[in-house]
Amino acid sequence: MTGAAVNRVAAAIDAAAEIEDPVTEPLDAGKPRILIEHCDPDRTVAALRDILSSAGGLYDRGVPVRLAFDQLQGAAVARVITADSLVRIAHEVCRPFALKELRDGTVVEKNARLPRSLAVMYLDWRGDWRLPPLNGIASAPVLENDGTIHCDEGYDRGSGLWRENVPALAGLVPDRPTLGDATAALRLIRETFKTFCFADASTVRDEATGIEFVDTSVPPGQDESGFIAGLLTAVCRPSLHLAPAILIHAAPMSGAGAGKGLLARCMSIIAFGREPHAVTSGSTAEELEKRISAELMEGSPVLFLDNLNNKAFKSDLLASAITERPARVRVLGRSQMVxxxxSALVILTGNGLSVAEDLARRFIAIELDPRTENPEARAFPNDIQAEVTARRPELLAALLTIWRWGRLARDLPKGRTLGSFPQWCPWVRDPLLALGCCDPAERVSEAKERDGRRQAIGEFFSAWWDSYRDRPMPARDLGDELTRIVNPQGRDRQYVSSLLEKLAGTRMSGFVLTRQPAAGKWGVATYALKMTGEQQRHRDHRGHRADEAPQTDAEGPMPPMTPMPSGTGEKSELHDPGRQQWKARV
Incomplete structure (x- = not known):
């Protein structure tokens, strides 16, 4: 059946439904009425827009959505409004009617069903729904830059968040925390999670149980510091414009059962009062992108991708969602980007997991090492997940004490610059540095080193320098042993030329690849490596360094270029500027 036929059938069904409505049926009292005008659908859609925007319950999340209670998650999620569901919602909040002329010429009102076509028109009216924006669903308090903490529930217009299940923290967080208050709060967090096997932590052994605990008498290491920073990030995430994601990983095979998923669940319970639902990556990259889009549209406070084992994870959509706001995602079932x-906290877990390409600088890395071949056989004296559930207000108040102390303190030490997250650094990272934690930003370079593609390019540059130093080289003259590093499949030379074109300007392993354009019709582009260092400073808008004098003839002649072929001999030098340029330089 063609599209036109489908539209005619739908119109006939709508008309039949209107005719079958009894004229004598009383109109619903108390509901606003909306006149169905088939000849002027814009007026009906505008009236519907005004009624829905004033009735409440609908929100703008790139598309109209409503809040629905999910029994499995035990909390609200955002559901995209379809045309059919909009018809039902419209009848819940108003009473559509039509005018009918009787045989005696009298015009009467009769109940009518809102045509589906008008619902479609409303949904297509992007930018004029007049609905409040929904930036996410949060069960953590809303925080302000001056240290104010809001624990109210319901919709917050200032942040665009729907808040529910926020614990009452009155009297638990000091109004003006001292250094001693923040230090005690950090000690409480460390003592609660000392049974987790952070890879670089100093440990002590309990002779009675045989269990190794983190030694909390010494400052936390990189992995424990990454966890504490990730936990405080989770608490602050609804109020942060942007925040880094969290990567929890362990060794391949022997890392199974190390507690990666348990640690992620404990973080979510403390920050949001509920467990995250785990999402796997699927069998293809396209399926992964669809799952990420669906999870982000639901507005859940956590996007938890679990069991990403033995892979270098990459996702352009996830990279955009972490560092761009707003980010563009595709609505499932539609060819539409919104x-x-x-505002979701992103958590990735897996054995042998690393993040590749541009994701490397967007994650706080936490490595677990159970130091045993059978981590699942370890016994612990308590159920940590049940404990953090029961003690959520206490642990949440401890984290907010650290946060408020950092907001009110002055002259806190600052760590390494972490691009894209200027608000996260003073809110989360800097207070923890002042309390003796390590800087999670220092792990960014380690994440880049784990990226296999970066390793291959770094090896390629090093081998290039060993063979050619800084001589300009065309792609066709590179040796087979060199090109095999980045072209192990042995594809044609065109692939190598295209790769070098893309790598021009790339800085890796202390080198930068430069490109010299072809001169004249018969010339070819050449590439050369230059060593980078502190002596290379910022270049001005003309491409010269501030401390670099312009080249003169005293510096020596330019390197000779590849001679131009003579062609057919029919062209004169007057008509071949490239040849003139080459002869002048020679």
Whole structure:
């Protein structure tokens, strides 16, 4: 059946439904009425827009959505409004009617069903729904830059968040915390999670149980510091414009059962009062992108990708969602991209997991090492997940004490610059540095080193320098042993030329690849490596360094270029500027 036929059938069904409505049926009292005008659908859609925007319950998340209670998650999620569901919602909040002329010429009102076509028109009216924005669903308090903590529930217009299950923290967080208060709060967090096997932590052994605990008498290491920073990030995430994601990983095979998923669940319970639902990556990259889009559209406080084992994870959509706000995502079932203010905390877990390409600088890395071949056989004296559930207000108050102390303190030490997250650094990272934690930003370079593609390019540059130093080389003259590093499949030379074109300007392993354009019709582009260092400073808008004098003839002649072929001999030098340029330089 063609599209036109489908539309005619739908119109006939709508008309039949209107005719079958009894004229004598009383109109619903108390509901606003909306006149169905088939000849002027814009007026009906505008009236519907005004009624829905004033009735409440609908929100703008790139598309109209409503809040629905999910029994499995035990909390609200955002559901995209379809045309059919909009018809039902419209009848819940108003009473559509039509005018009918009787045989005696009298015009009467009769109940009518809102045509589905008008619902479609409403949904297509992007930018004029007049609905409040929904940036996410949060069960953590809303925080302000001056240290104010809001624990109210319901919709917050200032942040665009729907808040529920926020614990009452009155009297638990000091109004003006001292250094001693923040230090005690950090000690409480460390003591609660000391049974987790952070890879570089100093440990002590309990002779009675045989269990190794983190030694909390010494400052936390990189992995424990990454966890504490990730936990405080989770608490602050609804109020942060952007925040780094969290990567929890362990060794391949022997890392199974190390507690990666348990640690992620404990973080979510403390920050949001509920467990995250785990999402796997699927069998293809396209399926992964669809799952990420669906999870972000739901507005859940956590996007938890679990069991990403033995892979270098990459996702352009996830990279955009972490560092762009709004980010553009595709609505499932539609060829439509929408702008989405994603406020979800992103957590990735897996054995042998690393993040590749541009994701490397967007994650706080936490490595677990159970130091045994059978981590699942370890016994612990308590159920940590049940404990953090029961003690959520206490642990949440401890984290907010650290946060408020950092907001009110002055002259805190600052760590390494972490691009894209200027608000996260003073809110989360800097207070923890002042309390003796390590800087999670220092792990960014380690994440880059784990990226296999970066390793291959670094090896390629080093081998290039050993063979050619800084001589300009065309792609066709590179040796087979060199090109095999980045072209192990042995594809044609065109692939190598295209790769070098993309790598021009790339800085890796202390080198930068430069490109010299072809001169004249018969010339070819050449590439050369230059060593980078502190002596290379910022270049001005003309490409010269501030401390670099312009080249003169005293510096020596330019390197000779590849001679131009003579062609057919029919062209004169007057008509071949490239040849003139080459002869002048020679």
């Amino acid at each position: 702008q989405l203010n994603a």
